[in-house]
Amino acid sequence: MSTSPENRPRLRRDQRRVQLLDAALEAFSQGGYHQTLMDDIADRAGVSKPVLYQHFDSKLDLYLGIARGVADEVLTTLTAALASSDNNPERIRACVATFFDFVDRPGSGFPLLFASDMGQEPAVAALLEETRRACGEALAAEVAEATDVPREEAVLVGMALAGVAQTAAMHWYRSPGDLSKERATDVVVALAWRGLDGLPVEGATGAHQDAR
CATH class of the missing domain: 1.10.357.10 (Tetracycline Repressor, domain 2)
Incomplete structure (x- = not known):
């Protein structure tokens, strides 16, 4: 379930990156790389997709980070x-x-x-x-x-x-x-x-x- 912007904690850039990598690892482990969408990862992390793309250029970039x-x-x-x-x-x-x-x-x-x-x-x-x-x-x-x-x-x-x-x-x-x-x-x-x-x-x- 996604978190509304007003309730979303403000994290430093390095903390946000770790959070996104953790969310991606969970999503990939559960659904597989090819079946997982960037929307799924953003939703799991409680951020918007544009925020996700501020840290990672693509789904492959996320996978390589993990x-x-x-x-x-x-x-x-x-x-x-x-x-x-x-x-x-x-x-x-x-x-x-x-x-x-x-x-x-x-x-x-x-x-x-x-x-x-x-x-x-x-x-x-x-x-x-x-x-x-x-x-x-x-x-x-x-x-x-x-x-x-x-x-x-x-x-x-x-x-x-x-x-x-x-x-x-x-x-x-x-x-x-x-x-x-x-x-x-x-x-x-x-x-x-x-x-x-x-x-x-x-x-x-x-x-x-x-x-x-």
């Missing part, structure tokens, strides 16, 4: 997970859990970005690739530091880890059943760690490497 926010949050959270512990298995779990927590959190926008047919839109495709690459690079930095794997191979491993975690989380999200988020996370962590466990540890040989 997508950039989601991408930034994913990378920030993943980076924090990597820094959360000096214990490698714990860090791997924290990283995998990041993706499952995003898809499981209502209003995160993660499915809207990573499971939308908007991926065919060039600007969205570029943002998705940039985000995947950034996540892979963040993981690669840790792999390169902890192992004797060359940088180029570390990037490959990092991209693979990020891809596995994201794909598994989206599959779990799209296929509701009896598998809990915790158990799904455990399974992916076991897969990831067993793969990483085969990499040569920095400065370790023989029994020392086996003891890690």
Whole structure:
């Protein structure tokens, strides 16, 4: 239901932008990008459509604003997970859990970005690739530091880890059943760690490497 102009709170420009992005995220998540009209978003935000166009040039501009926010949050959270512990298995779990927590959190926008047919839109495709690459690079930095794997191979491993975690989380999200988020996370962590466990540890040989 729209709010009448006389009752509408006056917000700073940055506050209004956040409000409009939140309204758009709700509208897109509920009705899908293609079925949602700018009128729907304006009404949900309690503003006139001209006010909406003062902040965003188009519906695609709105979508990209949401997508950039989601991408930034994913990378920030993943980076924090990597820094959360000096214990490698714990860090791997924290990283995998990041993706499952995003898809499981209502209003995160993660499915809207990573499971939308908007991926065919060039600007969205570029943002998705940039985000995947950034996540892979963040993981690669840790792999390169902890192992004797060359940088180029570390990037490959990092991209693979990020891809596995994201794909598994989206599959779990799209296929509701009896598998809990915790158990799904455990399974992916076991897969990831067993793969990483085969990499040569920095400065370790023989029994020392086996003891890690």
